[in-house]
Amino acid sequence: MLLRHTTDKVAERSALTINPAKTCQPVGAMYAALGINKCLPHSHGSQGCCAYHRSSLTRHFKDPIMATTSSFTEGASVFGGQANILEAITNIFALYDPEIIAVHTTCLSETIGDDLNQIIKKAYQEGKIPKGKKVFYASTPSFKGSHVTGYSNMTTGMVQYFSENTGKPLKQINLIPSFIEPSDMAEIKRITTEMGVKFVMFPDTSGVVNGPMDGKFHMYPKGGTTIEQIKSAGDSSFTLALGRVGAMSAAKLLDTKCKVPCEILDLPIGVRGTDNFINNLRKVAGVHVPDSLMMERGQLVDVMSDMSQYTYNKTAALVGDPDILVSTAEFLVDLGIKILYVVSGTPAGPKFERRIKEIAGEGVIVKTGANADMFYFHQLIKGNKPDLIFGNTYAKYIARDEDIPLIRIGFPIYDRVGHQYMPVMGYKGGLRLLEKILTAIMDRQDRDAPEEKYELVM
Amino acid sequence: MIDLIEARKNQVYVNRKDSFNIECDKKSVAGSVSQRACVFCGSRVVLYPIADALHLIHGPIGCAAYTWDIRGALSSGPELHRMSFCTDLRENDVIYGGEKKLYNALISLIEKYNPKAAFIYSTCIVGLIGDDINAVCRKVSAEKNIPVIPVHSEGFKGTKKDGYRAACEALFTLTGFDNESEVPKHSINILGDFNLAGESWIIKNYYKEMGIDVVSCLTGDGRIDEIKKAHRASLNVVQCSGSMTFLAKLMKEKYGIPFIRVSYFGIEDLSEALYEVARFFKEKELIDKAAELVGRELSVIYPEITKFKSRLEGKKAAIYVGGSFKAFSLVKALRHLGMKTEVVGSQTGSKDDYDYLKEICDEGTIIVDDTNPLELSHFIEERGVDLLIGGVKERPIAYKLGIAFCDHNHERKIPLAGFEGMVNFCREVYSSVLSPVWKYSPAYRKRKGGTV
Known part of the structure; x- marks a missing residue:
C-alpha cells in the first residue's frame, strides 16, 4: 500500500505534479549525445544535474555513463557560465580527449542567459578546441518539454551543426529514431541491412550503453554514429523519422537545411508499425522485402493467432513516452486488447491525442503534459481496473497496490534487465513483447485459478 | 601515474611517498567527469527519511524525478516521503515567478495529506528567479498551523556538503518545541543514520539493550514529533559526520548538548561507539552492559568472519x-x-x-x-x-x-x-x-x- 495516499476521485490540480510520468530535457540530450561515436556529453549547469543524469542512465542501462559538467558556482550564476565552459572545454580535451563535446544546457544556464553559440565560437577562435575536434550544443532547459524533447533537441542539433548538402547525392537513406533502447536501434539497423538498404542512423547508442564486458573500462565504447556519417546525412536521398515527438524535428531540419525529403513514421512496434516502416523503406530505397523478414512477420502473426483467445478483450492502461505509447497501443489493438487510458508527462499535444483516439477509439482517456502524472494515472486505474499496465519502473507501485501485472516498457527501467539487449521493435521484437504480455496474462491466470481449473496445457 | 589534469594533481596522494598535503573541499574542476552531486542532493538525502513530513520540491521536474524513492530509507510507519511532489516549474513560472504556484501546491497538499511538517526544497532556478520562499512558508505555516520549513538548497551554491548544512539548518528549526513529553534519563539522539536497509533499527536495539533511550533518530525512520523533543536528549551521537556534525554543533551551542562522532560500521568502530556512549553516562552498569553486548556479538560473528x-x-x-x-x-x-x-x-x-x-x-x-x-x-x-x-x-x-x-x-x-x-x-x-x-x-x- 505504498500509494495508499492516492484517492480514487480525480481532483483538479493546477499547481502540482505528484509522481511524475516524465523527467527533464537534459537527460534526453545526454542520451542522444551518447549516440555519437567518441562523443562526451557535457552538462552546462550545476554538478548535481550531471550526477543525476548519469546515475539515472546508469541505473537504466547498467553500464558506465560518461559525461562532464561545467560545475556552476554561485559566481557563475551571477556573472554567467562562460568562464566555466571555456575552462571545461580545455580540461576535457586535455584529459579525456573526445572527438566531440556535445553541450546541453540546463534550467540554470538558460535562465542566466548564457549565449552558447557565441561562447562556442569564441572557444574555436581562441584555439581552445584542438584541430579536427568539435564542440556543439543544444538548448534543453528543464522547465520545458521532457526527456523526449531534450533528446529531440540534441538530435536536431546534430543536423544543424554537422549535416551538409555537398551537391553530390548519396544513394543512402537516413534513419532517425526517437528516444528508444539501444537494442531497438540495433534491430532497426538489422532490418534495414536485411533489406539491402544503405543507410545512416543517428543517434545510435547501440554498442555504447550496452557494451560487452571485456575487462576494460572504455571511456568511448565502439558504437555511435560518426560525425562523417552525420555530415553525409545531408546528401542522403530520403529520411525516415521514427517517432513524431522524438525524431520529427531533426528530419524536418534535414529537409529545410539540406533538401532531404522526409516521412514521419510511428515507431516499428507490432505488425502494423513494422509493416509501415518496412514498406516505406522498400518504397524510398526501391528494394524488395526479403523472404527472411516475411518469415519473421509470419511467425509473429502465427503466435498472435495461436494465442488470441488469451489476449482478446483484455484491457490495458498505458503510461510513458508518447512515441512508444502510439505504437504499443496499435499493437495492443491488433491483439484485441482494449485500451482504457494513455498518459504521458511529455507535452505531446493534440496530434498525439488524435492519433491515440484513431487507434484505440473515442472512448480512450488520453492526457499529456501538466498534471499527466503517475498519481493521475493511478486515480484512473482505481476508477476502472485494467487487466494490464504498460509503463516504466515507477508504475510498479501502482501495479502492486492494485494487483495488476506490469509490462515494463519505456524509460526508465531500473528493476529488470533485458531492455538493453533485446528489442521490442520489428517483428522479432514484437514477438518478445507479445511473449511478455502472454506470460503476464497466463501467470495471472495460473495464480488465480481454482485447483480444478489449474491447467497444464495453455 | 596517468596524466592527471594539472588542477587535480594535488588531490591524488600516494601514502607516505608523496610529500605534499592533499587538497580537498574544492569545487570539482569544470569539465571533469565528477562523481559528485549538488547542494540540493545533499539536502534531499539528509531530510528524505523523515517519513511523516511532506517533501515538496520547488523547481523543474528533473530535481523531483531523480530523487523519487531512490534511497532505501525504511520507515516503520508512514511512507509519505516515498511520494514525489513537485511544483514542476515551467517557462512562464520562470518569467513571472513561482510563488503563487508554490503556495497553492502547499495548501492543497497539506489539506490532502495532513503531514506533521513540510519541507520546501529550493532548486537552482528558484535561487535565480528570486521567489521569496521564506515568506510563502511563513504564510502557509500560519494558515495551516504546522511547521513549513524552507530548505535553501539551490544546486549551484556549493557542494553536496553545503546541502547537508542547509538540511541541518532546516532540522534545527524543528528542535526546541516539545518540552512536555517525557524524556528518560539515559537518552541520546542518533544523528546521521538514515535507516538504509533498516540499519537504524539495529543500532537502536543495541542502545535499548544497554538501557539507553533514543529520543530521535536524525533522520532514519524519522518523525517530526521526535525531532521536536530532540533538544532534551543528553548526548548527540553523530554518524556520517560529514552530514550531521553541523547540526550537532548548533544543538551544542543552543541547548548545551555535547556530541561525539562515531561509526557503526566495522568491529572496532562499532564497539568503540557503544563503549563511548556508555562511558558518557559515567555509570558502571551501562559500561558492563555494553561490554556484555559487544562480547556476545563478537563471539557470534568472529567464527563467521574467519570463514570468509x-x-x-x-x-x-x-x-x-x-x-x-x-x-x-x-x-x-x-x-x-x-x-x-x-x-x-x-x-x-x-x-x-x-x-x-x-x-x-x-x-x-x-x-x-x-x-x-x-x-x-x-x-x-x-x-x-x-x-x-x-x-x-x-x-x-x-x-x-x-x-x-x-x-x-x-x-x-x-x-x-x-x-x-x-x-x-x-x-x-x-x-x-x-x-x-x-x-x-x-x-x-x-x-x-x-x-x-
Missing part, C-alpha cells in the same frame, strides 16, 4: 565513497578480512579526514579526493584490485573491469551497520569476489597468469 577471511586473504580492494568516515571504517573492516586497501577516496572528505586516512592506511595506498572514472579505473588496473566498494556510478565500472563490487551507498539492500551488518558486509564481499562469473573476465584470467 580464509578465502579472501590477500585480495586487494579500492574504496570510493561519499563520506570519508565511511572510508575509515571500510579500510579497517577490510583488514579483518585480510584484504589490503590499494586505493581509497571520498567525494566530500576534509583535510582532517584525509590526515586520519593517511594514518590508518598502509604505505603506498593511493588516497584520492573527488576522483573520476578514468583515474579510478586506471588505479584499479595498475594495482590489480579485486574489489571496488562504491555507489551507483562506480558499479558498472567495476563490472566492466571484471572485478567484484560492493555497494556501500543508497542502493545497498542489506544492512551493513552493526555486528550483523559486518557479517553481511563480509558475505557480500565474499560472494562478489568469489563469484564464478569473473572467470569470464579477461582481467581475472590475466591475474591468474592466463592469456587475455
Whole structure:
C-alpha cells in the first residue's frame, strides 16, 4: 500500500505534479549525445544535474555513463557560465580527449542567459578546441518539454551543426529514431541491412550503453554514429523519422537545411508499425522485402493467432513516452486488447491525442503534459481496473497496490534487465513483447485459478 | 601515474611517498567527469527519511524525478516521503515567478495529506528567479498551523556538503518545541543514520539493550514529533559526520548538548561507539552492559568472519565513497578480512579526514579526493584490485573491469551497520569476489597468469 495516499476521485490540480510520468530535457540530450561515436556529453549547469543524469542512465542501462559538467558556482550564476565552459572545454580535451563535446544546457544556464553559440565560437577562435575536434550544443532547459524533447533537441542539433548538402547525392537513406533502447536501434539497423538498404542512423547508442564486458573500462565504447556519417546525412536521398515527438524535428531540419525529403513514421512496434516502416523503406530505397523478414512477420502473426483467445478483450492502461505509447497501443489493438487510458508527462499535444483516439477509439482517456502524472494515472486505474499496465519502473507501485501485472516498457527501467539487449521493435521484437504480455496474462491466470481449473496445457 | 589534469594533481596522494598535503573541499574542476552531486542532493538525502513530513520540491521536474524513492530509507510507519511532489516549474513560472504556484501546491497538499511538517526544497532556478520562499512558508505555516520549513538548497551554491548544512539548518528549526513529553534519563539522539536497509533499527536495539533511550533518530525512520523533543536528549551521537556534525554543533551551542562522532560500521568502530556512549553516562552498569553486548556479538560473528577471511586473504580492494568516515571504517573492516586497501577516496572528505586516512592506511595506498572514472579505473588496473566498494556510478565500472563490487551507498539492500551488518558486509564481499562469473573476465584470467 505504498500509494495508499492516492484517492480514487480525480481532483483538479493546477499547481502540482505528484509522481511524475516524465523527467527533464537534459537527460534526453545526454542520451542522444551518447549516440555519437567518441562523443562526451557535457552538462552546462550545476554538478548535481550531471550526477543525476548519469546515475539515472546508469541505473537504466547498467553500464558506465560518461559525461562532464561545467560545475556552476554561485559566481557563475551571477556573472554567467562562460568562464566555466571555456575552462571545461580545455580540461576535457586535455584529459579525456573526445572527438566531440556535445553541450546541453540546463534550467540554470538558460535562465542566466548564457549565449552558447557565441561562447562556442569564441572557444574555436581562441584555439581552445584542438584541430579536427568539435564542440556543439543544444538548448534543453528543464522547465520545458521532457526527456523526449531534450533528446529531440540534441538530435536536431546534430543536423544543424554537422549535416551538409555537398551537391553530390548519396544513394543512402537516413534513419532517425526517437528516444528508444539501444537494442531497438540495433534491430532497426538489422532490418534495414536485411533489406539491402544503405543507410545512416543517428543517434545510435547501440554498442555504447550496452557494451560487452571485456575487462576494460572504455571511456568511448565502439558504437555511435560518426560525425562523417552525420555530415553525409545531408546528401542522403530520403529520411525516415521514427517517432513524431522524438525524431520529427531533426528530419524536418534535414529537409529545410539540406533538401532531404522526409516521412514521419510511428515507431516499428507490432505488425502494423513494422509493416509501415518496412514498406516505406522498400518504397524510398526501391528494394524488395526479403523472404527472411516475411518469415519473421509470419511467425509473429502465427503466435498472435495461436494465442488470441488469451489476449482478446483484455484491457490495458498505458503510461510513458508518447512515441512508444502510439505504437504499443496499435499493437495492443491488433491483439484485441482494449485500451482504457494513455498518459504521458511529455507535452505531446493534440496530434498525439488524435492519433491515440484513431487507434484505440473515442472512448480512450488520453492526457499529456501538466498534471499527466503517475498519481493521475493511478486515480484512473482505481476508477476502472485494467487487466494490464504498460509503463516504466515507477508504475510498479501502482501495479502492486492494485494487483495488476506490469509490462515494463519505456524509460526508465531500473528493476529488470533485458531492455538493453533485446528489442521490442520489428517483428522479432514484437514477438518478445507479445511473449511478455502472454506470460503476464497466463501467470495471472495460473495464480488465480481454482485447483480444478489449474491447467497444464495453455 | 596517468596524466592527471594539472588542477587535480594535488588531490591524488600516494601514502607516505608523496610529500605534499592533499587538497580537498574544492569545487570539482569544470569539465571533469565528477562523481559528485549538488547542494540540493545533499539536502534531499539528509531530510528524505523523515517519513511523516511532506517533501515538496520547488523547481523543474528533473530535481523531483531523480530523487523519487531512490534511497532505501525504511520507515516503520508512514511512507509519505516515498511520494514525489513537485511544483514542476515551467517557462512562464520562470518569467513571472513561482510563488503563487508554490503556495497553492502547499495548501492543497497539506489539506490532502495532513503531514506533521513540510519541507520546501529550493532548486537552482528558484535561487535565480528570486521567489521569496521564506515568506510563502511563513504564510502557509500560519494558515495551516504546522511547521513549513524552507530548505535553501539551490544546486549551484556549493557542494553536496553545503546541502547537508542547509538540511541541518532546516532540522534545527524543528528542535526546541516539545518540552512536555517525557524524556528518560539515559537518552541520546542518533544523528546521521538514515535507516538504509533498516540499519537504524539495529543500532537502536543495541542502545535499548544497554538501557539507553533514543529520543530521535536524525533522520532514519524519522518523525517530526521526535525531532521536536530532540533538544532534551543528553548526548548527540553523530554518524556520517560529514552530514550531521553541523547540526550537532548548533544543538551544542543552543541547548548545551555535547556530541561525539562515531561509526557503526566495522568491529572496532562499532564497539568503540557503544563503549563511548556508555562511558558518557559515567555509570558502571551501562559500561558492563555494553561490554556484555559487544562480547556476545563478537563471539557470534568472529567464527563467521574467519570463514570468509580464509578465502579472501590477500585480495586487494579500492574504496570510493561519499563520506570519508565511511572510508575509515571500510579500510579497517577490510583488514579483518585480510584484504589490503590499494586505493581509497571520498567525494566530500576534509583535510582532517584525509590526515586520519593517511594514518590508518598502509604505505603506498593511493588516497584520492573527488576522483573520476578514468583515474579510478586506471588505479584499479595498475594495482590489480579485486574489489571496488562504491555507489551507483562506480558499479558498472567495476563490472566492466571484471572485478567484484560492493555497494556501500543508497542502493545497498542489506544492512551493513552493526555486528550483523559486518557479517553481511563480509558475505557480500565474499560472494562478489568469489563469484564464478569473473572467470569470464579477461582481467581475472590475466591475474591468474592466463592469456587475455
